[in-house]
Amino acid sequence: MMSTIDLRGRVLSARELRGLLPRAEFDVAAAVETVRPICEDVRHRGASALYELGERFDGVRPTTLRVPRSVLEAALAGLDPQVRAALEESVRRARIVHEEQRRHDTTTTVVPGGEVTERWIPVDRVGLYVPGGRAVYPSSVVMNVVPAQIAGVGSLAVASPPQRENTGEFAGYPHPTVLAACALLGVDEVYAVGGAQAVAAFAFGFEDDGDNDGATVCEPVSLVTGPGNIYVAAAKRYLKGVIGIDAEAGPTEIAILADESAEASHVSADLISQAEHDPMAASVLITDSPRLADAVAADLEQRVAATKHSERVREALSGRQSGVVLVDDLEAGLAVVNAYAAEHLEIQTRDADAVAARVRNAGAIFVGPHAPVSLGDYAAGSNHVLPTGGCACHSSGLSVQSFLRGVHVVRYTQAALREVAHHVVTLAQAEDLPAHGEAVQVRLVDGSSVDGSSVDGSGG
Template sequence: MIQTIDLRGTRLSPAELLAAVPRALTDVAVASDVAAELIDDVRTRGVAALLDQAERLDRVRPEHVRVPAEQIAEAVAELDPAVRVAIEETIRRVRLASAAQVPPRLTTTIAEGAEITQRWQPIHRVGLYVPGGKAVYPSSVVMNVVPAQVAGVTQIALASPPQSHFGGRVHPTILAVAGLLGVDEIYAMGGAGAVGAFAYGVPDLGLDPVQLVTGPGNVYVAAAKRLVRGQTGIDAEAGPTDILVIADETADPEFVAADLVSQAEHDELAAAVLVTTSPALAANVEARLGQLAQSTMHSERVSASLSGTQSAIVLVDDLATAAAFSNAFGPEHLEIQTTDPDAVLENIENAGAIFIGPHSPVSLGDYAAGSNHVLPTGGQSRFSSGLGAYTFLRPQQVVRYSKEALRTVAAHIGALSDAEALPAHGDAVRVRFVGE
């Protein structure tokens, strides 16, 4: 079912490691033309385009694109009590972890009368996307909204696709969680059209453009986010989920297999990768994957994921090589199940979130760990990070110099401005001391 990549006995260069990494045979670029058409349609026709796209892509035409307040209140009132308790505890935990991500204002004294203050200014208005295709993700509401609120964002708009099973409404659990968090600007719109609506606004809907679009989604959402970057900010081009497990002979094959399947059930293109020094563990995990793939609810989806080019069991000589392979893969979720996981962690550079030990499964992070589950996919953790309060903050330097402090560097500024053939720069300083 799952392919095996045997790297034992080899010493691969960084470029060769990148080439050995299993990837899905998809590219965000292939969805760009379709995403661009959907975005342009929304920019041209506004609400009419959003309604037509919902009817065509979501198989339902919502009565309201902007969700009425009474629907949100109704969803909160009807939320399953057990789910509400779980959500409220998740909110509490994510709020605690997010608060640690807000840097303090810091003033540095460069010289007497010369100060630079580093402040972190929250974005004013954001658009948060919550997918609703193969599954429903109320947890993603928490993961998007809470860090934005902790950062100090004052306007939060949320979009999620209309659901045919609920007469074109946003899924009631998503509405309920948004209501619990105090979000009342909610739109029944999905996919690339929703991203375009956030980026450019929809005047006939009263939807103002946002400064940042965040949240996971399918390949069309990722393509749309790439297209609107520059018009608005984005967190990342989130695509199908992935998990990489580094394990040695001490790992429990039942745990490892269960964790791989837990991510494979998201999507046929989800990547599930085990990197191990133990052929025995590899064999046991492979056998258990076959059994779990047949017995789990989303059997066909899991089987497609595990048998895809993006999933593999990778055999390596040592844990240092395992860490190097993981860094090349750039996992969204990395689990380390070894005798000494902290020793492996020392060699890890690239990962969205890292789960240490046999009792820290990715499922914990998906829901109730307190960490954020909106993470870079498709190897993007090699150059970007997951969602957090810092996503919604912009560092700004505030410069405050007295006249005497400026005087001490006036000659330096003049020398540098002359060297760059920009004499007006130096003149702007000299004019402040004319007549002295």
């Protein structure tokens, strides 16, 4: 079912490894040309375009673009008590972890009379995207909303695709469980808009006169976060600059570094858990144990046949983005892990903590036999919005920091400015920007420059 890449006996550079390792084909650049007219349509026609695009892409015309408060309350009231309890625990644990990420202003005294303060200021308004499609993602509501709230973002809006399967009071709106999660977290600005058009709606804002309760105005946001399909990623790329973005999320991926001590059933179950997201999902096993690889292959045959989304899982596991990578030892395995830079990385080896400590590139690391990725998806307290496609080598997952901006506040007295003025003037002249130096010289109390000449250049 899964292809095998045998790297035993080979010493490869990071560049060579990246060329050999399995990876999903995810051409965001090509998709940009598809979403460009969609985004421009929303820019120019606003709500009218959003209604038409919802009907075109989601198979249902939204009842109203903004979900009424009464519908959100009904979704929460009708939520299965066990699902509500699970969501509340997920929120509780996420808040515990994300509260520890709070940033505090710091002031550094550079010299007497000269100081720099770093202030952490939340963005004013954020658009949070929650995907629809093959699965229902109330957990993504939690992962986006909790860190934004803790960061102190003053205005939050959620967008999620309308579901054509919905009936009754939920007809033309996002999935009721997603709506319930929004209500549970106190988010009452929710829009029945999906895909690239949702990103454009957040970027440009719109006014909807079709609301029975009067006109609805969606103000533009400063930042858009949350996972989505390739068209959501392409819209983020196209509109970056108009808005800030968290990342261009691609298909989900799991890599498992395992030795012969790992339980084959654990490994296969975890590979399947990510493969059930999407036929393009990537599941990669990296091991120095051919015996484990064989055991996992045998277990997969039985487990895939029995799982609910068997066809989807089989397609993902047999795709070019998935596979088993055989290595000589864990040292070589770590080289593969760091070259691959997985969204989710599991370490199922002896002394897993020590091995995990040597990982440099991963969105999130799950250590030992009792920390599966699915725990992180829902209730570990960690965030599941993570970098994909190898971006973990330079990017982080969603956190409180994602919603904050560090701003330097500079305070200098005249004496402190005078002390350093000659250096500023020297560097300004070296860069052929003399007015920079003059802006310092003009502030000297007696009007003389740092080199003894007058400020106007006429000499002593």
